[in-house]
Amino acid sequence: MxxxxxxxxxxxxxxxxxxxxxxxxxxxxxxxxxxxxxxxxxxxxxxxxxxxxxxxxxxxxxxxxxxxxxxxxxxxxxxxxxxxxxxxxxxxxxxxxxxxxxxxxxxxxxxxxxxxxxxxxxxxxxxxxxxxxxxxxxxxxxxxxxxxxxxxxxxxxxxxxxxxxxxxxxxxxxxxxxxxxxxxxxxxxxxxxxxxxxxxxxxxxxxxxxxxxxxxxxxKHYKGVCHVFVDKFADLEKAWNICFNAKVQRPGVCNAMETMLVHSEIADGFMPEMIDRFKKAGVELRGCKRARAYDPEYIKEATEEDWYTEYLDLILAVRIVDSLEEAIEHINTYGSHHSDAIVTENYTNGMKFLNDVDSAAVYINASTRFTDGNVFGLGAEMGISTDKIHVRGPxxxxxxxxxxxxxxxxxxxxx
CATH class of the missing domain: 3.40.605.10 (Aldehyde Dehydrogenase; Chain A, domain 1)
Structure with a gap:
């Protein structure tokens, strides 16, 4: 050839x-x-x-x-x-x-x-x-x-x-x-x-x-280190469903969630049910110290490398954060500028997330799994560009x- x-x-x-x-x-x-x-x-x-x-x-x-x-x-x-x-x-x-x-x-x-x-x-x-x-x-x-x-x-x-x-x-x-x-x-x-x-x-x-x-x-279609941030103003049912879908529905693709960020003020109400759902689906969790406290036997200790990792598998990094600003900083530091989502009922927080997260696709109250040319109405896609020249996104x-x-x-x- x-x-x-x-x-x-x-x-x-x-x-x-x-x-x-x-x-x-x-x-x-x-x-x-x-x-x-x-x-x-x-x-x-x-x-x-x-x-x-x-x-x-x-x-x-x-x-x-x-x-x-x-x-x-x-x-x-x-x-x-x-x-x-x-x-x-x-x-x-x-x-x-x-x-x-x-x-x-x-x-x-x-x-x-x-x-x-x-x-x-x-x-x-x-x-x-x-x-x-x-x-x-x-x-x-x-x-x-x-x-x-x-x-x-x-x-x-x-x-x-x-x-x-x-x-x-x-x-x-x-x-x-x-x-x-x-x-x-x-x-x-x-x-x-x-x-x-x-x-x-x-x-x-x-x-x-x-x-x-x-x-x-x-x-370039770089790796998809996608995040979902569960804000303190999140609707819990929406948050459970969105996070589960973003990780489990098809884990081996670039728009699947690889890191879940949870606001500390909602973590007690959110984490136990979310952990239970992930357990049943066979998802391996790797968390920060505060995330591990919810199930130290099940949740492994996350390393610095985990925050950068695109697993493309049933593995998820989890971090508890104290503010919207901390979540945005984490995403812009460790993410791949692909697709990131916030779950919130607070308009101001949603719009700040939309404006400040430097990614090709940014969501409010929807799964990152939607980042797809056909789903976006483009017919199909050549890939999802994380570049900033000529084209960005699908x-x-x-x-x-x-x-x-x-x-x-x-x-x-x-x-």
Whole structure:
């Protein structure tokens, strides 16, 4: 597998994609959905190979869950393709136009980024999400999935290419790095003459490696050290439900809660019931001294490292704080600027949290698990950027385009 040839092919076809009609793009997406529906048994068979290999390697339950393509997730991929097809095509839209005193008209028009390289781990449904957004936004895409999902990714790419070819969308615009050799990543991120942007989506180690070695602009999806702060003005029933959902509903994803902060004035009423619910769900708790006092046998002592850790598992760090300000300081110090929530019935405290927490998504009285491009109404997402340049938060369809200045004159020259 020669990554340079893949990148060259993607670059060559990228210049042709802006002339592809919205109708062709939408038909390609809908045909992909049709084929995934028709070939779900083949998809499951290939996915089973990956799941079996993961179990043999002793991967965690949460990691195996990320690999799984069951009926619900296959339906989810089909829904994503339909959702993206329904969305307005951003390519060619004029953001604004103005006229200068000399009569020249200047505008900004949305155009594709060009060639998008996405390097991702575990979740094979990312293949469909990323490709669907790039098809609709007229970008060529190079998909480099993890070795643990090689069979699942391969069948999904083959289906996408089949759909593209049948509907007149260049299949060369959907490139797949069909190898489990990790060394290809280093070579891929050096190909700045062919690839316009790199999006790493996976563990912290992968993102740091890509960021440190890339000659291509990187939109980073760093780890999700997400917090829920239970304020002293919280509704306890809301707080129990939100915290349980944020940790337990799907612990192996980046928007799951990794640290729970509890105001000391509400801790006596909140902690016993919350601990009981977590116990029943098999959640390991690691707490500060005051948190451990509620169940010293069950709650392990938290280390400084725990506050920085993205567990991606049924493990949760817990800290008791004395004020809203202390909670905000903890989040801005230890968090990854991904998604953080406050549970409170106090408007002033909620708005202060919203304004002062430096994260891509900040919630009042809702689970952090909602940080997702499809859930936000973006159709799908390339990832959740924790950067502050180009895009922050779920990277959707419009974020795969950039402005291009367009100028209309009538013979004007500069004096």
């Amino acid at each position: 020669e990554i340079r040839k893949i990148a060259e092919a993607a670059k060559k076809v990228s210049y042709k994609l802006t002339s592809i009609s919205t109708d062709v793009k939408n038909r390609t997406l809908l045909k992909s959905a049709e084929l995934i529906d028709a070939k779900r048994d083949i998809i499951k068979t290939e996915n089973e190979k990956d799941l079996k290999a993961a179990e043999e390697k002793g991967l965690s339950r949460a990691m195996i869950d990320r690999l799984l393509l069951n009926e619900k997730r296959i339906k989810g991929m089909i829904n994503v393709l339909h959702d993206v097809a329904k969305m307005e095509d951003p390519v060619g839209s004029v953001i604004k136009m103005w006229k200068r005193p000399n009569g020249i008209k200047i505008g900004k028009m949305r155009v594709p980024l060009g060639v998008v390289g996405i390097i991702y781990e575990s979740r094979p449904n990312v293949t469909v999400e990323a490709a669907s957004l790039c098809i609709k936004s007229s970008n060529a895409i190079i998909l480099k999935g993890g070795k643990e999902a090689i069979n699942s990714n391969r069948i999904l790419v083959n289906i996408l290419k089949e759909a593209a070819e049948s509907e007149g969308f260049p299949p060369e615009a959907i490139q797949f790095v069909d190898t489990t050799d990790r060394s290809v990543v280093k070579e891929m991120v050096q190909l700045d003459q062919f690839i316009d942007v790199i999006i790493p989506r996976g563990g912290e180690g992968l993102i740091r490696f890509v960021a440190e070695n890339s000659r291509i602009p990187v939109i 990277m959707g369809l419009e974020d795969l385009t950039i402005p291009k200045y367009i100028i209309f004159g009538d013979g004007q020259i500069r004096e």
